[in-house]
Amino acid sequence: MQNKSKNFDVIVIGGGVAGLSTALQLGRRGVKTLVVDRGALGSGSTGRAAGLLGQLRGSIAATSMLMDGVKIVQDLEAQCQCEIFVQTGSLRIAETTERAGEIRDLVAMGKSIQFPIETLDAKQVAELLPYMKTDDLLDACYCPTDGHLQPAELTSAYIKAGRQAGVEYKTNCRVDSILNEKGKITGVQTEQGISHSPIVVNAAGPWSYLTAGSGDVILPTASIGHYYLTTRPDPEQTVDRKSPAVRDRHHRIYSRPESGGLIVGMYEAEPVEYDMERLPDDFDMSLMKVARDDFNAALLIHAAQQRFPWINERTPMTLTTGIMTFTPDGKPFCGKMDNLEGLFHCTGFSGHGIVQSPVVGVIMADLILDGSTKYDIEAMEADRYYELPGFQTRSEIKSKCAAMYGSYYGRVERPEILSDSE
Numbered sequence: 001m002q003n004k005s006k007n008f009d010v011i012v013i014g015g016g017v018a019g020l021s022t023a024l025q026l027g028r029r030g031v032k033t034l035v036v037d038r039g040a041l042g043s044g045s046t047g048r049a050a051g052l053l054g055q056l057r058g059s060i061a062a063t064s065m066l067m068d069g070v071k072i073v074q075d076l077e078a079q080c081q082c083e084i085f086v087q088t089g090s091l092r093i094a095e096t097t098e099r100a101g102e103i104r105d106l107v108a109m110g111k112s113i114q115f116p117i118e119t120l121d122a123k124q125v126a127e128l129l130p131y132m133k134t135d136d137l138l139d140a141c142y143c144p145t146d147g148h149l150q151p152a153e154l155t156s157a158y159i160k161a162g163r164q165a166g167v168e169y170k171t172n173c174r175v176d177s178i179l180n181e182k183g184k185i186t187g188v189q190t191e192q193g194i195s196h197s198p199i200v201v202n203a204a205g206p207w208s209y210l211t212a213g214s215g216d217v218i219l220p221t222a223s224i225g226h227y228y229l230t231t232r233p234d235p236e237q238t239v240d241r242k243s244p245a246v247r248d249r250h251h252r253i254y255s256r257p258e259s260g261g262l263i264v265g266m267y268e269a270e271p272v273e274y275d276m277e278r279l280p281d282d283f284d285m286s287l288m289k290v291a292r293d294d295f296n297a298a299l300l301i302h303a304a305q306q307r308f309p310w311i312n313e314r315t316p317m318t319l320t321t322g323i324m325t326f327t328p329d330g331k332p333f334c335g336k337m338d339n340l341e342g343l344f345h346c347t348g349f350s351g352h353g354i355v356q357s358p359v360v361g362v363i364m365a366d367l368i369l370d371g372s373t374k375y376d377i378e379a380m381e382a383d384r385y386y387e388l389p390g391f392q393t394r395s396e397i398k399s400k401c402a403a404m405y406g407s408y409y410g411r412v413e414r415p416e417i418l419s420d421s422e
């Protein structure tokens, strides 16, 4: 085991999209930055994501951030000569009057901020998506500028552009604790020795409550399993590469095209929770497997079949599972808390970290270097549960985060409480 000590301006714990994007933006602003990951870069939640990008959210602030994120990605594509954003358009569909009301509110809100959105009837939806059941639809809306980001391409681009900006990366090196002296951050203790820096960013995804705990901070996140299926290309059910993504909140599912097949994922009502500290030291999320007869896989296939009747237990498909980082209100934690000077958090992306990461990197660099950002981040402040009763023990936190996941797609939303769930 090596025992090397080195100084940096900022150390980022975690080389998922959140940490990589933050490091890139810091590097671009001349900051000597190190990203440390316990495994390979992108081997956490990032490597398991479906990448759906729906820009219209429950608030103008959240929507504008995602619209800016697309521009950041387009610049990265030009710099790295790759395709990250696939613009397919997206649909929300309604099969109940409550859901139709939800869609009407969403369309009104989108139009009020000149976001491209239009309503479609069932016949128009059937023309766009001939492989989807549409005869029960009461309403739908279409957002032509939505699509998906390709997580692997995004990750590679962050690393390539980060290297060009001088960012250093250390992989297969777990951070064991965050170090401080008299309330001020001094660096991190890793399994390969100490690295020094006055600023540390906790971007450890599902593990971030543990890394925060190593610096005596209670971080209210929980680690929750998520599942999606990917059908193999089928000449009988042609799924065009540019077919719109679909969100069917009534059946709790989303879909998008993938390599000639279809990805269908589900936010089930009763999620599987993980205690990251109980997983083996060599746990590798990219090796997580899910069997066809697993309960959650069966639930997912059943839900997918309600909208895509040609999908059943015998359909050739791969099943993917991974672990997401959820917060009690479904919004991330970006920024610092009161108790430690120099410790920033960048985590809790609640199923939307891929699409939020481009702009989150800019926000984190702004907060670290300038102490403020032009973006309205009130809903994302890291200290919003700081010392708040009811959010201090793991069991309280886990049950609130699981409840948020369970209602993410299930609940019917009115405009004033439209959340950031897609």
Ligand SMILES: Cc1cc2nc3c(=O)[nH]c(=O)nc-3n(C[C@H](O)[C@H](O)[C@H](O)COP(=O)(O)OP(=O)(O)OC[C@H]3O[C@@H](n4cnc5c(N)ncnc54)[C@H](O)[C@@H]3O)c2cc1C
Pocket (backbone or CB within 6 Å): 013, 014, 015, 016, 017, 018, 019, 036, 037, 038, 039, 040, 041, 042, 043, 044, 045, 046, 047, 048, 049, 050, 051, 052, 053, 173, 174, 175, 176, 203, 204, 205, 206, 207, 208, 211, 226, 227, 228, 320, 321, 322, 323, 324, 325, 346, 347, 348, 349, 350, 351, 352, 353, 354, 355, 356
């Ligand atoms: C199945 C699935 C589907 C998803 N679909 C979508 C989607 O369609 N759209 C979307 O936007 N998002 C989606 N997500 C969510 C998205 O993947 C996450 O929000 C995003 O990847 C979070 O990135 P992150 O950097 O915060 O965490 P991660 O990618 O998990 O990165 C954290 C990193 O920290 C490292 N780490 C942890 N502990 C330590 C330590 N002690 N020392 C050093 N390193 C450490 C880990 O190895 C890991 O690489 C999905 C997630 C899953 C699981």
